[in-house]
Amino acid sequence: MKFDGWMDYQDAHCFFLFSEGGRVQHLMHQIKYKGAQDVGRFLGVWCGSELNKYNWPFTYDLILPIPMHAQRARDRGYNQAQCIAEGISSSTQIPIIWGGIERIKNSQTLIHQNRQERFQVLEEVFQVINPSLIQGKHVLIVDDTLTTGATMLALGQKIKTAGARQVSFLALAALQ
Template sequence: MKLQAGYLADFIALLFPELCQACGENLVAGEELICTDCRFNLPLTDFHLKPDNIVAQQFWGKLDAEAAYALCYFVKGGKMQHLMHQFKYKGVQKIGNLLGNIAGEQLAVSPVFKTVDLIIPVPLHKSRLRKRGYNQSACFADGISEKLHVPVLENNLVRVRATETQTHRSRFSRFENMQEVFWVNDPEKLKNKHVLLVDDVVTTGSTLEACGTELLKVEGLKLSIATIAYAE
């Protein structure tokens, strides 16, 4: 029966091949979501080994963050752009979990990130969540959680106001657009905790800054930041 099942699986794969979410080529046995070549060539930043990395520098003087990190560089037209498009707009949620696992393995060797108590994804407004069906930052958070063995806390940090897309806004306009957008529902759960705030892509950092500003109002809270990608 196992042999027959194997033949059936091979036949289905021949008719409906699974494709790499980064390059579009056929996956072979043992590969999942991303082919071996693309996984080997992910544009990793190694920011977990560089405390003064460019993402951390974005928040100097703005947020009292313990550390900040991005897993990969985001380059227009590159594989990460294709991967993120599949993840955010084509419903391939497992990409977030996979990238979260990779990030979690890196963060687990960092003395700073090893002290994280809770992981909080940047929330979507309820209208955006209904439309997309899932929060991409929460998928990434779940993947990190599996490797750091730290719980994910959703629905405490909430987005109370819907905002327009940030894509074509200037840095200052992005900052203005994010004012009074987030709220902490239950500060007691966060008191004296080291919180890892996670998002998908960081550009100017205005969204993360707005979230972090609210979180740091909680007594004794320490804040660190992790994202999937950094885009200049």
């Protein structure tokens, strides 16, 4: 798994696997760049329904969608991880963390960087503003796609340091 050896975590889930140029990658591109928020929510509901079948939701206290920098959120108009998290939450009844954790640096695109380069860029990107929201909680970090895992790891380490009891990861799609 992409997180092994980088930090202590509980679970790592992926709903779809994608290969470059495939249908799932196209679908993720629609969610992330083409405004298909409803598709993100729908797939989140589906993903959450699948989690319910295995009783996994009962192990998580909170869902944390990967935060976007305020400027990028204004430019795009929405956070695709938030849309997916809303769908998962509606199926599982796990509450979403709103506020308290933010992306304080608007990092450049990470598309052409390797894992180590990504991790270095992301090391100080997230800030926990209200640690009481996560202290002692098992937090499920949700993102749209998982390539190297650097973004999830950076956020996971930040919230673990701020007092989260456990951290788990869920990507709607992961690169094969």
